[in-house]
Amino acid sequence: MGHSKEKLIRLVDGMPAFPPSVYHILKLTADINCAPKELVRVIDLDPILTIKLLQLVNSPYFGLSRQIGSIRQAVVFVGINTIKNLALTIAPMEMLSRDTQNSPFLEGLLSHAIAVGVIARHLARREGISEVESTDFFVAGLLHDFGKIALHRFFPRKHAKALALADKKQLSLLEAEQQILDLDHAQIGALLADKWRLPPGCAASMGQHHDWRVERSSPVLDCVYAANIIAKTIGVGDSGNPVKESTLPPEVEHHLGGTLPELIGTLGDLSGEMHKVQLFIHSWQSGSSGNPIDLT
């Protein structure tokens, strides 16, 4: 593990910074009365988000008759509410969508991540968690497999081998990664969470979503852990892991107030919500200003 530890550190150092604006925007927008100038301040501090927002506002989607050059100008011309909703959809996707083009594995993983985020938020709401806090559950679910994206980006061939091995031998992807790469996505997920100073729930979700233990139980981890299994069971997306658990630990069932089939039964129709997130990512990836849609 000595060799791979160095590799890990190098790898984590090479990852981009997590935009703190994502958390701020999720928090701010959960409050219907959030001060517009606070939101603008947060967006202003994140140049990437600013550019993406302006690209969208100037795209044919909006069909504006003039060029918008700043976020404040955008707020004046299209309204604070529209900017707020736009930022809200862009912000959490930013981290996931960058690398997923042209890779069937990452495409499937993205759908899986969205499903886990949406389901984790649903489970949190069922638990009576407030809307403000439930966004943490969504982000924790969305990012839980981020270690896989990192491995896939830095060791594309070896990670592809691990995926093939897991598939062939019906091993968990975690085990296959260990065999081929001598490290796994949960390890790197934990290190990334640490580097990005993510909140404890999100860090637990990225590092411990395969290793649920009573002493580590927390509302976020319980929800993400269950959401991950539910997403695999109902077959939304593809995490690359062929091993599917058929039950939840009794403590998780107890915390969430239902068995696996019972919890699945409470989902209702989340497909619309997932579809929307997915559509957004696809249109995002295809370049909002580069490929204008036909508005005629």
Added chain:
Amino acid sequence: MKIKFWGVRGSIATPGSSTVRYGGNTTCIEVRSDDNDLIILDAGTGLFPLALTLFPELPLTCHLFITHTHWDHIQGLPFFIPNFIPGNTLRIHGAYDPIARRDIREILTGQLQYCYFPVREAELKARLEYVTLRERQTVQAGSATVSNILMNHPVLNFGYRIECQGKSVFFTGDHEHLYNIYEPDDEEFAEYELFMSQKNQSIVEFIRGVDVLIADTSYTLQDYPAKKGWGHSTFDANIALAREAGVKTLFFTHHEPTRSDDALERVLEEALTRNPRQPGDPQFLLAREGLVYEL
């Protein structure tokens, strides 16, 4: 050109004894060109009583302009009876929704899903045409031309200007006058003021000189602080707008749903007292269901 109001209530239909005089239907305005072209602004619940009057004209072509797709502006659409009769054409215009990523057709056919309405779009007998508009795109509606400008509401909302043979009407749809999100001692205040004045100026220029301005006037000055940011304007802001744009007649519409007829007349009177008549002022009128105004 002739205008008839079929729905003047904002947000939700409000039938009942306290709204009998001004009416409880939500936004719908009929505009007729001198050649009798049928132009309809918004498809709130007022669209249904309007539709009932159209039988003598069938088959017809109707030019519908949707300011935005909030419920109170589209709820009458499934009940537009000419849609069920072959030979009619309904041409629907509206903005793209960049948040939901849907064009006007996708948004409105969503309203005809089986769980909301028993008749699907495919089962309608009329010819339905959808035109997703860009800002300031001008289209022809019979002998009239219709152009639009983006207003300020929590969804893209087009204000429409209709012109025909030297007469003109502008309808704001839902619109809140702009306000500075910064405090005067914030360093961004001045820059925001500048952007606001540019946007305000572009709206004023767009409206300038119309014969009739029909404006969302949901609130009084007293109501407004609690409703700031909800996307609706006040009597006082619209009086100022009408004066600046040099319009001839201003109709206040989108009446607040909890406001009774008596209260509505009272708050107008208060607003006119606060804003005493000046030379060259437009006439100020409350939009009323059933009222016909000839230009």
